[in-house]
Amino acid sequence: MTRHVPVLGRCTPARIAALACVAVLSASSLAVLYHVVDVVGDLRLFWAVLFGSLCLAALAQAVRPRYALAVGVALLGAGLLAYVSTAPESYTRSLTVAQVVDDAVTLLTGYSVLRMVNVLVWALAVVPAPAFLTWYFAFRERYAPAVGVAGLALGFFVLTGDSTGTATLVGALAAAGTVGFGTLDAHGATREQVETVGVALALVAVAPVVVSVAPGGSGATFGAADTAPTTSLTSAEERIGLGGAIDLSPTVQFVVRADRPGYWRVGTYDRYTGSGWIRTGESGTLAGPEGADERVAQRVTAKRPLSAMPAIAEPVAVDGVDYRVTSGGTPVPEGVLATNESYRVVSERLRSGQRALYAAGTDYPDEIERRYLQVPDTTGGEVDALAADVTANASTPYAKARAIERWLERTKAYSLDAPAANDHLVRTFLLDTETGYCVHYASAMVVMLRAEGVPARFVTGYTPGEQTGLGTWTVRGVDSHAWVEVYAPDTGWVRFDPTPADARINAEEAAIANATGTDAETPDGDRTTSTSTTTTTSTTTASTSSVTANATPVTTVGGAEGAGGSTLPGPRTLLLWAVVALGIAAVARRLGLLARGYRTLWVRWLPDGDPDAVVAGAHERMLYVLARRYRPRASGETVREYLDAIDASAPARRLAALHERARYRGDVGTDEADEARRALRALRDENGRP
Template identity: 80%
Template sequence: MTRHIPALGRLTPARIGALACTAVLSASSLAVLYHVVDVVGDLRVFWVVLVGSLCLAALAQAVRPRYALAVGVALLGVGLGAYVVTAPESYARSLTLAGVVDDAVALLTGYSVLRMVNVLVWALAMVPAPAFLTWYFALRERYAPAVGVAGLALGFFVLTGDSTGTATLVGALAAAGAVGLGTLDAHGATRRQVETLGVALALMAVAPVVVTVAPGGSGVTFSAADTAPTTSLTSAEERIGLGGAIDLSSDVQFVVEADRPGYWRVATYDRYTGSGWVRTGEGGTLARPEGASERITQTVTAKRPLSAMPAIAEPVAVEGVDYRVTSGGTPVPTDVLTANESYRVISERLRAGQRALRSDGTDYPATIEQRYLQVPDTTGARVAALADNVTADATTPSEKARAIERWLETTKNYSLAAPAANDHLVRSFLLDTETGYCVHYASAMVVMLRSEGVPARFVTGYTRGERTSLGTWTVRGVDSHAWVEVYDPEAGWVRFDPTPASERVEAEQAALANTSDGASGTTGASSDSTTSTSSTTAATSTTATTTTTATTTTTATANATPITTVGGTSGASGPTLPDPRPLLLWTVVAVGVIAVGRRLGLFERGYRALWVRWLPDGDPERVVAGAHDRLLYVLARRHRPRESGETVRAYLDAIDAPEPARRLASIHERARYRNEVDTTDAADARRALRAVRDENARP
């Protein structure tokens, strides 16, 4: 016997609701893949793959579920095969069963997919199978397996840390709604059952907020901007969020004894997400620059717990502590450095500085181009056009770098109170806000250079700090900074700093003067030091902190970050569309409130209370009829409703109604049976109703 396939045209309200909930759940996981493709690829490809998968799901409705499941598995297998084939050669050579297991465990324990080197192919490979199976089952009204497939996809991104708290909550509500409405539809839903489901979903949405506001709670709020987990600018974590106003600290972070001072580099980042930076890949080596260099020896002593190892670029040897090397070539301690713990670093610094870029070579290695020319697709053509305009007279990479550096220094305003970006940090800074600090300047320069085909990366760390004795530099929180490194095939990474130095130092020292640290007499920063820093967006500081991974939490407690996030303001100059996820949550809450109100009769009572207060107007017959209806309602609330077949006179006698009620009933009888009423009778009916209503209101 052939299984009955539900007709697509049979759309009941409950089924429409179940399909809508399925769409929301599916979108909660697909949104992560959409963001990944936006960051590293072309969104048009994403839409082609997604639409193709949905069309295949519709066409496969005549296929039995086991065959559809085989198609889904095949789609996943083909995608993963494409990922392996297109992966870097080094990954393919090291591909073993143990390695695959290790990678899977890493992803399921907080390793963001954005850190994957070949993430574009992986993201596109992950779209077809979940989308196809989810909608194959949903269109067949099999909502449990549809929710199971989409829920597994969302759960995976929850474990990797790429799904935000709000998106996860929305997905969970949608999953419950899809199964609940689908079940009600299959058994003939009644209005009261649908209302009960609405109440349950609203309670699910409100519960995390109750946990959040309760003492010691840590739930998810309805924040409008729920970004990826963020860390301190001066930690060595793999992800960093940007934007928002900041507070500075003059606390000493570390002391350096060195041959010569420099910028103390902490971390490098290659992948720009629009709201932050990510360092892709795992493991690297300490390597000297390609060009002529000078050796600098540094002994760094931590003055508070540090999860990073500041050093002049490029470090080539480290002694004194156990460490690992990031994919960006910077050392990171295996364990958090404790106060007064020291390490020794030998660095090879380019002798020529920015002049090293004058070779103007453009024969970039393929690995450099693949990693350091990425710009999110949604950054927009206006940013690329601006970069073209700024570098119109430049023909070489060095000329372009200097042109962009000068343009940013001279046209943008430096401010520690820069507003948080509503959307892409760089796009907002370049096209809308006009104000920012080091992370805005550095991020903008990297993106503009990349749009011009020049490899560049975002770098964080500290400027030289204050010279406190011969060969000793004291570095404080106010010295934290961000800058740019531009790649040259013959020299390696060359440092550029587009943040205006004089305005930066003046603004930051003014900020310190207004703090208790500054008033205590602690020197903030020397005149030749830069003192800018970063923070998370205002929304991230309230929402994403509840959903950060374990590594982020460790940083917050162990790194003793010298920067404190404070509330940011809107960064866009024009109106922006609200984030749909909190709107969906509030919609669920509103539906629940309405359902509760209907179940308790609150809306009917509210309407009736206003209805009784509003006395009818118009011709006498209409006034008398309206007053009589209201009279019976008031008496029913006060005593009991009139029974079926019971006359008005008998009813009034039974409840011992007052004289005004009897008078109004008499007027209504004359109006109904003899049509003998005039404006005087209408006025008398009003007075009688008012008297009964007021009497009924007394205790």
């Protein structure tokens, strides 16, 4: 017998609740793909693909589930085929079954999808299948398969590390709610049963909060940032979060013996997410710039454990340690450099510096344009308009870079107490705030250049540091820095630094002067003051960014307390609080707390105006007070009989008489209305306030 296909328009409280939970669960899994498309493409593409998938799910209701599953598999297969066909040629040449399996394992062990080079096509390819199948089953009231499909999608992004803690928790609650409400819908649930499931979900949502604030609790569920974790600039991790006030430490990081000083580069990042930077791709090679005309030899000695290999750009040869090369062309140690461990590096750099960009054209390679012109769709047109205004009189890439660099130096104030910016650091810095530090300046310049069609990237590392001997430079935590590199065709990457130099140096000197703790020996025997500031690790959240290996965050989510007050939490945090608030309201309703609170206010308040209305209202409240004190009036029992049965007091009998007069004679006035109020107050006092 063919199973009856439910009508899409059929509505019961349990079904509405189940479909709402499906929507929340589906949104939790699709949120990652939405964010990906926002970062690297046009959100209109995301909405078009999603809308088409939902329409297909509605149209396919007459199709049997096995055929729908086949359609879902076909959608996923076609999407992945499109992804492979548009992937870089180097990837398709090496594509084998073993490579596909290896890629899948890599993704499922914490490799962020945002690091994928061709991630826009991949994201749009993945959207249709889970959206179609989830809603196909949900519309057919087969809630368990709907939860299974959406739950698998969410679980996948949990394993890649792209789903936030908030989204994961909300998705898990929505999955439980879908099953619970769906079961009630199938068995004809009462309103009370639906409310009971809502109460249970609310308790599950509230439980982590209770644990986090109880003695021994492990963390604040709602206080954690939802953005990518930050990284120390002494570790060359693949992603770095930005924003929030910081402290800098004068602790010595490493010592360099070199022919001449330079900016010691640690990492380069190409993909801006709104709240941080990501380095896409897997590995690269050590190669000098096409226009290199100077070689610099350096020997770097770690003075504390380092997970990066600082070097002047561009390094072309390294020896002394085992290392790998990132896709940005920077060496990274295979392990952690131990204290006093050294390596030797040879770099090739442009002696001409910014003059190389001055003479360069705009004939950029396709790979450079694809990788270094990306800006999230939600950054907004105001940033584009600002970039156009700042560069209005600039016609060359060099002129645009100099115009933006000077504008940032002139219009923004340097401060280590800059507030966090949640999901839109650059937009907030450019349009809403007046202060920032190096990561704000550098991020803003990269985004503004990209808006003007000039390829640029975000770079982290250290300024030269202090010369402590002939050919020797000592580099401390306060020297950590972020800057910009602009691409010059047929030449290479050219450094720009929009952070005001004087203000930055003053902050570094102040950090050294104000340092507390035990004295530490510098590598050359000079004594300097170290700090008790702890080392920030890669688990630090993005709202409390660590710019250095020894930067201690001093803000919490929502803004820097020392930077002019707090701001609202992010939208995902607000969403979870809304879930909790609704759950608490459901609990209160089930326990009768809402009704009791309403009645308490209702009894204490009498309408003004028409005396008949005042007397009628006082009479109704009298019956409520007596019902709570004695018993409710029985059906068919007159008011007089009821008052005699409970041996009511004089105020109650007077109110009954006034009500009879108002109802049958209609001649009560303001005096009778005032008397009704006094009688009700007396009745409340003698029976206790409800």
